[in-house]
Amino acid sequence: MNPRKKVHPALNVLYVVGLVLFFVAFMFPFAWMIISSFKTQSEILTMPPKWIFTPTFKNYVEVFEGQDFLMYMLNSFVIAVGATLAALVLGLPAAYAIARRRLPSLGFTILVARIVPGITFLIPWFMIFSRLKMVDTMPALILAHMLVTMPFVVWVMIPFFEGIPNDLIDAARVDGCTEQYAFLRVVLPISGPGIITGSIMAFVFSWNNFMFSMILSGVHTKTLPVAIFNFLSYSEVNWGGLMAASVIITLPVLVLALMTQKYIVRGLTAGAVKG
Amino acid sequence: MKGIRRSLAAGLTLVMAAGLVLTGCAGRTEEKPTTTTTPAASDPAKKPFEGVEIRFLASQHPWTDTVKKDIAEFEKQTGMKVNMEVLAEGNLTQKLTVELTAGTGTVDVFMQRPLQEAKQFEKNGWYADLNTFAKDAKKTPAEWDMNDFHKGPIQAETVNGHLVGIPLVTExxxxxxxxxxxxxxxxxxxxxxxxxxxxxxxxxxxxxxxxxxxxxxxxxxxxxxxxxxxxxxxxxxxxxxxxxxxxxxxxxxxxxxxxxxxxxxxxxxxxxxxxxxxxxxxxxxxxxxxxxxxxxxxxxxxxxxxxxxxxxxxxxxxxxxxxxxxxITSWGLSIAKSSKKQDAAWEFVKWASSKEMVLKTQAAGNPSARASAWNNPEGTKSWPKEWVEVAKKSGEIGKPSDxxxxxxxxxxxxxxxxxxxxxxxxxxxxxxxxxxxxxxxxxxxxxxx
Amino acid sequence: MSRWIEKNLKWVFPAPAVIFIVVMMAFPILYTAWISLTEWSMSAVTPAKFIGLENYINLLGKDHRFWMSVWRTFYFTGLALVGETLIGLVLAVMLNRDFPGKNLLKTLFLLPMVATPVAIGMVWLLMFEPTIGYLNHFLKSLHLPQSLWLASEGSALASLVLVDIWQWTPMMALIILAGLVSMPSDPFEAAEVDGASAWQTFWHVTLPMLRPTIGMAVILRSIDALKTFDIIYSMTQGGPNYATETLNLYGYNLGFGYFQMGAASSLLMIFFAIVMGVVIFMNWARKGALS
Structure with a gap:
């Protein structure tokens, strides 16, 4: 811990002012997005901005009436949950093996999935999935998103599994259990926080994915990040609708982040702090 | 060290095996038959395309909004199902490119910008030649009337003698x-x-x-x-x-x-x-x-x-x-060569570009390429008079390409x-x-x- | 059977994940590698024509736009990482102190990084608008010179860096903060006994101890920064006049704008090698710094 000594009062003021400035700078775009989503097109385009105005819900009505936003939302949700669960099923044992059996090169292989530029996959994947008649189906999108979610799960879980004391596993094995049994019955139950962390991160990045969804989704599986481009149409930019749609897209992940912040912080720091 | 080498070897074997399996199923595009054996429209009482599903990739455009409202009616008439997908302009090109490159017949009908895309798409062999449909009296009744379209737009949609699209919107x-x-x-x-x-x-x-x-x-x-x-x-x-x-x-x-x-x-x-x-x-x-x-x-x-x-x-x-x-012709309607339901696709194109539909879309504010729509007062009622004058004159003296x-x-x-x-x-x-x-x-x- | 699994756990446990990765990635990568050796406009009539390394030679030897995009990619990544690390460090030190509402504040700082990039891009697009956007109005009200932001070749890439910094500084700050919190207290006590000033303590004790944490965070962040796509695609598509065309965007334009799939594929292969190289180099540097 950094023990704090007596601080000059001027420094204290500076500190508070600095913190407030940081806060305003980082929150302003969200505020602007929300405010604009309640304005009419011509109010949005008026400078200086009106801070006090009669809010209109027209933009939100337009978003939900003009397009099937509820369905897009449901699609995004199903795909993100599916890709997260599947990533857990594949990723957890892999992370365990990498952590307990010291397989750093394998860990690196999985990281390669994050290194390959996403465009590389678009045409080949479409060729495969369309031949398998899987374009515009949930399984295809979930498989594609798993390439985003699995590396997250693995990277969050490796340091977590490394941190589990050997005694715990050994104790289970002394009782005659196999290691895989110990993994299921002993390791996983105490790994709840780690799993939650990995799942949240995976969910968020799947929810936000644009490129893979763009190519593989269709009428039945369109996701929110793809749908937002519909507000930049041929004959107009509907700023109000665009901002309302942005609010709708980001709100679920923002709420999720607010509710689970301590897990996210752990997820972000998992790989880094352990080194 | 030995472990790593062994894991590497195993990994390589897997890569190669997977590569073989996958390339096996995704080899070069084979030619598809251009016309399919959809039932002929001999018996008008029966719906010839009952149960046929086609996929239509459309651009986010006022024309699309107008047509969308009437598709249910078309489906009722023909018994067809039109799966319409509306995308922003840039996304539409990207998606079309990927799907037509794969050539797996996922797209039947699509909107296209003739001046921007026609030459490339035609060179890539992505368009069905609509002349084979439009000039076939069995597939296209006389009242659809090809000659009602302005010459410039039809020219813009013709590449190497092939009619690659039907002009929808001009500007x-x-x-x-x-x-x-x-x-x-x-x-x-x-x-x-x-x-x-x-x-x-x-x-x-x-x-x-x-x-x-x-x-x-x-x-x-x-x-x-x-x-x-x-x-x-x-x-x-x-x-x-x-x-x-x-x-x-x-x-x-x-x-x-x-x-x-x-x-x-x-x-x-x-x-x-x-x-x-x-x-x-x-x-x-x-x-x-x-x-x-x-x-x-x-x-x-x-x-x-x-x-x-x-x-x-x-x-x-x-x-x-x-x-x-x-x-110019800013948008046209085309049929993909890789489509396996081209007759059904033409049925839809024919309907969307018919005199009645064009009058409707033009009345809703989309300048068309059909003379009949411009000559009908109903077709220009949504525009300011001054605008119609300028549009008509510009249409007469205009160059067909931008x-x-x-x-x-x-x-x-x-x-x-x-x-x-x-x-x-x-x-x-x-x-x-x-x-x-x-x-x-x-x-x-x-x-x- | 179960004994066999246990004995071979090292193989059995990772197998599904590894098979998945290989199946999903091997074909695209091999396919791209093959196309990169050909000339192909994605035509269904004319098949890809094998031309050896010509695409690579053209890109590396003759294509000015390619080298500009390499430069922009590194400029974007470098500037963003420096900004994020420095501001993140300041923010982390500020947050490493108890005050009321600290947890709420920490939570709110999470938001920029989880918000959907294409949506956030649209919001910044609106704020950057030179005449109707808020940023210029704000600068004007402070009597500061206004900027054209995304509208000018000179400032567009820097404006995108600004968005990236906004998005990812909080992550850096939170990671560094976690590193600060988990530090042992002995070195600080020793420093205090030695009569070191706060600045000296920070420079000689805190920073060296933070180095592995920052190093790892920088590596992970640099992978994503090099590959930034969504934000640029939704805001400028590489313009104006290519001023924001990074490697990822140029690859996209070659493939989907110009239909030069061969050239696009060879660019993607080079791009892949560059990111891989950066990761290996940084990892090596980090390990070197540790030992």
């Missing part, structure tokens, strides 16, 4: 101007380039955040709006099989376009597409806007514009060689756009134009190889 370049301000300041509505510049100069008032003229300044998108300047000055993109972007006529046109925006245009014009430009006009921050007439609602509709009732429309001004605005007709339009537009941005930046353009013209000709030579 011309016009001047939008502030009637009130022109009157107040006693400025004449421009009919020549000199008057256009004069008007922009007189009305420009940057200290009040008001600008004489606004147009597209982003290089690539500006090329189409620059074309009318080029034609009116007597130039063209390509003459006798060579690019002529460094000709005296072209240089004059570049200078006019660049001076208008560079001297009397708003700040930030270099990142302006029509969206930003029209927004300024709609906010009452510009005296003139020169762009396609199809975009007029952006500056006239009361919910989008604060000056909607003060907007006038005027024909594109005359240059050294008279007024020569583009009059960009160079090469295969790689995108790259050519980028290169020409670079000259435009230089001109707006008030740089000396002669050298840049010469350099880009050499590159454009290299591009052309590459294509004709």
């Amino acid at each position: 011309q370049q016009i001047i939008y101007y502030r009637k009130d301000l022109f009157q107040e300041k006693g400025v004449k509505v421009p009919t020549t380039m000199a008057e256009l510049e004069e008007a922009a100069k007189k009305l420009n008032d940057p200290s009040k955040d008001f600008y004489g003229i606004v147009m597209r300044g982003q290089g690539n998108p500006a090329v189409t709006q620059f074309s009318s300047f080029l034609y009116s000055m007597g130039g063209d993109f390509v003459k006798d099989g060579k690019f002529t972007m460094d000709s005296p006529e072209a240089l004059k046109a570049f200078k006019i376009y660049g001076d208008l925006l560079g001297k009397y245009g708003p700040p930030g014009v270099l990142n302006m597409h029509w969206q930003q430009a029209s927004a300024l006009m709609a906010q009452g921050k510009a005296a003139m806007w020169v762009d396609a007439n199809s975009l007029y609602l952006n500056v006239t509709a009361p919910d989008k514009s604060t000056v909607g009732d003060k907007i006038g429309f005027a024909q594109f001004p005359a240059g050294d060689k008279g007024s020569a605005p583009y009059s 960009r160079p007709l090469v295969i790689n339009v995108g790259k050519a537009r980028d290169l020409i756009g670079e000259i435009i941005t230089a001109a707006i930046g008030q740089k000396d353009i002669a050298a840049i134009a010469k350099d880009r013209n050499v590159k454009l000709n290299e591009l052309l030579a590459e294509e004709n190889k």
Whole structure:
């Protein structure tokens, strides 16, 4: 811990002012997005901005009436949950093996999935999935998103599994259990926080994915990040609708982040702090 | 160490095995039969396409909105199911490219921009030739009437003698101007380039955040709006099989376009597409806007514009060689060659481009390519009278293209756009134009190889 | 059977994940590698023509736009990482102190990084608008010079860096903060005994101890920064006049704008090698710094 000594009062003021400035700078775009989503097109385009105005819900009505936003939302949700669960099923044992059996090169292989530029996959994947008649189906999108979610799960879980004391596993094995049994019955139950962390991160990045969804989704599986481009149409930019749609897209992940912040912080720091 | 080597070996084996399996199922596209054995329409009482599903990739466009409402009716008539997917313009091209490249018959009908895509798509073998349908009396009744379409648009949709699409929406370049301000300041509505510049100069008032003229300044998108300047000055993109972007006529046109925006245009014009430009006009921050007439609602509709009732429309001004605005086909409807349901697809295209539907879409504000719709008062009722006059006249004198007709339009537009941005930046353009013209000709030579 | 699994746990446990990765990635990568050796406009009529390394030679030897995009990619990544690390460090130190509402504040700082990039891009697009956007209005009200932001070649890439910094600085700050919190207290006590000033303590004790944490965070962040796509695609598509065309965007334009799939594929292969190289180099540097 950094023990704090007596601080000059001027420094204290500076500190508070600095913190407030940081806060305003980082929150302003969200505020602007929300405010604009309640304005009419011509109010949005008026400078200086009106801070006090009669809010209109027209933009939100337009978003939900003009397009099937509820369905897009449901699609995004199903795909993100599916890709997260599947990533857990594949990723957890892999992370365990990498952590307990010291397989750093394998860990690196999985990281390669994050290194390959996403465009590389678009045409080949479409060729495969369309031949398998899987374009515009949930399984295809979930498989594609798993390439985003699995590396997250693995990277969050490796340091977590490394941190589990050997005694715990050994104790289970002394009782005659196999290691895989110990993994299921002993390791996983105490790994709840780690799993939650990995799942949240995976969910968020799947929810936000644009490129893979763009190519593989269709009428039945369109996701929110793809749908937002519909507000930049041929004959107009509907700023109000665009901002309302942005609010709708980001709100679920923002709420999720607010509710689970301590897990996210752990997820972000998992790989880094352990080194 | 040994473990790593072993895991590497195992991994490699897997990669190769997977590669073999996968390439096996994704080999080169094989040719599909062009026509399929969909039941013939011999018995009109029976719905010939009962149960057939087609997929239609459409662009986000007012035309699409109008047609969407009537698709249920079409489905009822034919028993067909139309899976329509609406995408933003850029996303549509990307998606079409991926799907048509895969060639797995996922797309049946799609919207396309003939001037932008037709040559490339045709070269890639992605279009079905619609002549085989439109000229077949069994598949197309006489009342559909091919001759009702204007010649220019049909020309634009014809590549190497193949009819690659049916023209849906046309547009011309016009001047939008502030009637009130022109009157107040006693400025004449421009009919020549000199008057256009004069008007922009007189009305420009940057200290009040008001600008004489606004147009597209982003290089690539500006090329189409620059074309009318080029034609009116007597130039063209390509003459006798060579690019002529460094000709005296072209240089004059570049200078006019660049001076208008560079001297009397708003700040930030270099990142302006029509969206930003029209927004300024709609906010009452510009005296003139020169762009396609199809975009007029952006500056006239009361919910989008604060000056909607003060907007006038005027024909594109005359240059050294008279007024020569583009009059082009912006969207058409095509059938994918890889589609396995081409007859059903044609049934849909035929319906969407029929006289009745075209009248309907035009009445909703989408300028069509059918003479019957323009001659019917019902077809022009949604537009201001002045607008219809300008549109009709521009249609008569207009040039059918607003960009160079090469295969790689995108790259050519980028290169020409670079000259435009230089001109707006008030740089000396002669050298840049010469350099880009050499590159454009290299591009052309590459294509004709 | 179960004994066999236990004995071979090292193989059995990772197998599904590894098979998945290989199946999903091997074909695209091999396919791209093959196409990169051909000339192909994605035509269904004319098949890809094998031309050896010509695409690579053209890109590396003749294509000015390619080298500009390489430069922009590194400029974007470098500037963003420096900004994020420095501001993140300041923010972390500020947050490493108790005050009321600290947890709420920490939570709110999470938001930029989880917000959907394409949506956030649209919001910044609106704020950056030179005439109708808020940022210029704000600068004007402070009597500061205004900027054209995305509208000018000179400032567009820097504006995108600004968005990236906004998005990812909080992550850096939170990671560094976690590193600060988990530090042992002995070195600080020793420093205090030695009479070191706060600045000296920070420079000689805190920073060296933070180095592995920052190093790892920088590596992970640099992978994503090099590959930034969504934000740029939704805001400028590489314009104006290519001023924001990074490698990822140029690859996209070559493939989907120009239909030069061969050239696009060879660019993707080079791009892949570059990111891989950066990761290996940084990992090596980090390990070197540790030992």
